[in-house]
Amino acid sequence: MFAIYRKELKSYFITPMGYIYIGIFMALSALLFSYTTFMRSSYDVTSYFSMMIFAFVVLIPLLTMKLFAEEKKLRTEQMLLTAPVTITGMVMGKYLAALTMFVGSILCSCINFIPLYAVANVERAEAASKAIHIGPSGAQIIGSLIGIILVGAAFIAVGMFISTLTENQLASAVISVAVLLLMIVLGFVNNFISNYAVRFVIDWISVLSRFAPFGYGRFDFAALLYYLSLTSVFIFFTVRVYEKRRWG
Amino acid sequence: MIKIEHLVKNYGNFCAVDDISFSVEAGEIVGFLGPNGAGKSTTMNMLTGYLSSSAGSISIAGIDILENPLEAKKKIGYLPEQPPLYMDMTVEEYLNFAYDLKDCKYDRKKHLAEICEVTRITDVRKRLIKNLSKGYKQRVGIAQALVNNPPVIIFDEPTIGLDPKQIIEIRNLIRNLGRDHTVILSTHILQEVQAVCDRIVIINKGKIVADEKTENISRAIEQSRRFNVKICGPQREVLAMLKEKSGIVYAEALAERDGDAYTYMIESAVGVDIRKSLFYTLAEKNWPLIGMEALGMSLEDIFITIVDKSNERKSLRAEKEKGYRPGKTGIEKKIAADIMKNTAENQTKEEN
Numbered sequence: 011m012f013a014i015y016r017k018e019l020k021s022y023f024i025t026p027m028g029y030i031y032i033g034i035f036m037a038l039s040a041l042l043f044s045y046t047t048f049m050r051s052s053y054d055v056t057s058y059f060s061m062m063i064f065a066f067v068v069l070i071p072l073l074t075m076k077l078f079a080e081e082k083k084l085r086t087e088q089m090l091l092t093a094p095v096t097i098t099g100m101v102m103g104k105y106l107a108a109l110t111m112f113v114g115s116i117l118c119s120c121i122n123f124i125p126l127y128a129v130a131n132v133e134r135a136e137a138a139s140k141a142i143h144i145g146p147s148g149a150q151i152i153g154s155l156i157g158i159i160l161v162g163a164a165f166i167a168v169g170m171f172i173s174t175l176t177e178n179q180l181a182s183a184v185i186s187v188a189v190l191l192l193m194i195v196l197g198f199v200n201n202f203i204s205n206y207a208v209r210f211v212i213d214w215i216s217v218l219s220r221f222a223p224f225g226y227g228r229f230d231f232a233a234l235l236y237y238l239s240l241t242s243v244f245i246f247f248t249v250r251v252y253e254k255r256r257w258g
Numbered sequence: 259m260i261k262i263e264h265l266v267k268n269y270g271n272f273c274a275v276d277d278i279s280f281s282v283e284a285g286e287i288v289g290f291l292g293p294n295g296a297g298k299s300t301t302m303n304m305l306t307g308y309l310s311s312s313a314g315s316i317s318i319a320g321i322d323i324l325e326n327p328l329e330a331k332k333k334i335g336y337l338p339e340q341p342p343l344y345m346d347m348t349v350e351e352y353l354n355f356a357y358d359l360k361d362c363k364y365d366r367k368k369h370l371a372e373i374c375e376v377t378r379i380t381d382v383r384k385r386l387i388k389n390l391s392k393g394y395k396q397r398v399g400i401a402q403a404l405v406n407n408p409p410v411i412i413f414d415e416p417t418i419g420l421d422p423k424q425i426i427e428i429r430n431l432i433r434n435l436g437r438d439h440t441v442i443l444s445t446h447i448l449q450e451v452q453a454v455c456d457r458i459v460i461i462n463k464g465k466i467v468a469d470e471k472t473e474n475i476s477r478a479i480e481q482s483r484r485f486n487v488k489i490c491g492p493q494r495e496v497l498a499m500l501k502e503k504s505g506i507v508y509a510e511a512l513a514e515r516d517g518d519a520y521t522y523m524i525e526s527a528v529g530v531d532i533r534k535s536l537f538y539t540l541a542e543k544n545w546p547l548i549g550m551e552a553l554g555m556s557l558e559d560i561f562i563t564i565v566d567k568s569n570e571r572k573s574l575r576a577e578k579e580k581g582y583r584p585g586k587t588g589i590e591k592k593i594a595a596d597i598m599k600n601t602a603e604n605q606t607k608e609e610n
Contacts, residue, residue: 013358017344024346089342089402092306093359094331256310 011095014103015110018077022111031072032115038065039119047126053146055126056225059154063221066158066165067194071186073108074169075179078248082177097252101170105245108166113159123151149227157224160237161217165190167244174251193217259284259410259440260305265314267300267464274300276464277314282457284409287436289451289472290444292461298444299339301461302414305442306336318410332360335408339415341399345388349379349398352387353405360406369405377401377431393424400431411435413443417450429454468594469601484526485533486512488549489540490519496545497522503539505530519548 022028039062046058081087090100123146130145137144169186176182197216203209213219220237223230260282267275275297282288292298303309305316307323307330316323323330344352353370362369374380377397382390387398396416403411416432417425432454435441445451451458452472460468489496493511500509500522507527514521526532533550540547 013355013361016358017355020351021344021346024351084342084345085338085340086342086344088303088308088336088338089356090359091308092331092334092336092338093356094328094361095359096328256308 011099011103014090014095014100015107018104018107019110022073022107027072027076028111031069031111032118034072035065035069035115036119038069040122043119043122043126047146048129053126053130053144055123055146055151055154059158059225060218060221062158063161063194063218066162067187067190070112070162070165070169070190071183073111074166074173074186075183076173077104077108077170078174079177079179079182082174083179091252091256097256098249101245101248101252105166105170105248108170109163112162112166116155116159116162120155147227150225153224153227153229156229157221157233160234161221164217164237164240164244165193167241167248168193171244171248171251174248259286259319260442261315261317262301262305263315265301265304265316266312267297267304267309268312274464275304275311278461278464278466279314280459280466280469282440282442284440285436285438286457287432287441287443287455289455289458290442290461291446291448291451291458292444293446296461297464298461299414302336302412302442302444303338306334306412307331308336308338332406333408333410335403335405335411337399337403337411337413337416339418341395342402343387343395343398346386348384348386349374349390349401350383352398353401356402356405362406364407369407373401373404376404376434378427393420393427396420396424396428400428404435408439410440410442413441415445416443417445417447425450466601468597470597475597484523484553486521486523486549486551486553487536487547488514488516488519488521489545489547490517491540491543491545493520496520499539499543500524503532503536505532505535521549523553 022031042061042065043055043058046061047053047055078087081090091097095103126146134144168189169182172186172189173182176185193215194217196212197218200209200212200216200219203212217240220230220233223233262281263279265275265278266273278297278301290298290301300309304311305318305323307327310324318330318333321330321333344355347355350370353373354366357366357370371380374383377400379394379397379401382394387395390398396419400413400416403413413432417428420428429450432441432443436454436456443451443455455472457471458468458475459466497509497511500506505526506524508523508525510523512521512523524532524536537547
């Protein structure tokens with residue numbers, strides 16, 4: 011498993027894909043950050059994080075599209091599957107490599123907060139009263155960071171699963187974008203539905219609705235379970251695809 | 259070392275491998291032979307645990323591949339039909355990955371250097387795999403199979419697409435590996451098995467149709483005595499004489515004609531040198547013998563006959579498609595039948 015993890019992580023950097031991903035990620039996050047905070051003169055980062063989730067729709071397929079599609083095309087999966095590694099080990103190795111890239115880029119993008127805190131410091135010094143809190147809320151930022159990492163983890167599992175279904179990287183990427191977009195947009199559809207039962211079901215499926223509490227800086231245990239189970243379901247599906255191919 | 263029992267693989271209604279049983283002793287090099295689509299690759303993929311079998315069992319060095327796949331896979335080095343190479347890696351990175359993947363316990367530097375030496379890729383270690391020639395890629399694929407020094411090595415068509423010099427090199431390499439490894443090698447090139455293997459297993463339509471030591475088959479080939487003879491004289495009478503002559507088991511007139519000379523194909527009985535007595539007989543009859551050419555019998559013919567027979571096709575059809583095949587109806591058929599009979603007997607013996 012660790013051999014595959016290391017190989018996968020390395021392969022992001024021996025091909026241009028890793029650099030493209032990080033470049034786009036940093037540029038997009040900086041753009042969204044300045045748009046949602048500085049340009050609105052706001053310390054509220056909620057909309058930054060929800061916009062980042064939209065950005066994930068495009069960014070995460072960059073990480074996941076080649077995970078299995080490429081192996082299938084080059085037949086290198088034969089090497090992995092005939093090596094003394096379990097299928098679960100192989101899938102987890104790849105998943106964790108993509109997750110590492112993702113979490114790494116999220117952490118890198120935290121430099122966006124530095125100018126916000128800097129501005130806050132200046133403003134606080136100039137403020138007349140110390141009673142009002144000026145500046146971004148730490149709880150909100152940390153909560154949202156945990157939230158988007160959970161959302162991203164689930165998205166990576168979905169993208170990885172889609173990558174096993176095709177041997178064409180481009181097809182894998184396009185389908186992933188479509189599916190992820192659908193998962194997000196479903197939450198908005200709710201605004202136009204009056205039937206309570208339908209709303210309830212869609213709300214339950216919708217990835218975005220679970221994210222809201224993190225934005226208030228509240229740690230929602232149910233949401234944590236929701237995202238973790240979504241992730242494990244798709245990892246399980248991925249393993250099943252390979253099991254099935256073996257027995258097929 | 260390898261024991262396969264009643265192995266079956268179904269793809270839906272299609273039966274790719276149908277009740278195959280055979281075993282391979284340690285240190286043996288076995289050639290796995292068959293036409294395209296015979297089930298060679300499927301069998302190899304099951305042997306290596308890439309596919310699972312629908313029924314039957316496979317054990318590698320006493321370890322069942324379904325019960326304990328991780329341990330069994332450690333005993334196998336596998337080179338699939340298309341070498342599983344990561345094009346963006348250098349040879350060294352790739353071999354290091356194989357080393358990690360197989361959880362190898364040997365000293366990394368020394369072990370990999372040895373493998374590179376054996377497969378002669380030392381001078382390309384720093385190069386990207388995608389820039390290597392086909393022959394080098396194949397050798398890197400073999401090198402990968404050798405990592406962790408597995409007792410069993412399985413090659414699926416290792417020489418396909420290589421130039422003759424590379425083919426010879428790879429064959430030598432495989433022969434050397436056979437000294438301290440058990441090797442299974444699939445191919446549809448007969449010279450290859452003849453040159454490299456101790457034993458030949460022929461598979462067709464998912465069934466084993468022949469399983470014989472290479473030397474036995476070669477001996478059978480040497481025993482054959484077949485000639486093309488060119489005789490001046492009336493065709494019908496000459497042919498009648500040839501057919502009746504003792505020591506000749508088969509005679510046939512060929513379409514070839516040169517003036518009043520016709521060409522005939524004859525086969526002598528095993529252990530009889532027909533040439534001298536044929537000369538005297540012809541001299542007596544006053545039919546000048548103007549040419550005699552010994553025909554070698556190739557493994558190819560036996561192979562095709564075995565496969566054809568197992569297909570229960572009339573040899574006529576193959577003749578039509580491929581033009582004339584000397585001896586298709588003659589001694590090869592007999593040898594093929596003998597081999598098939600032996601195989602069937604061995605199999606029933608094993609089952610009992």
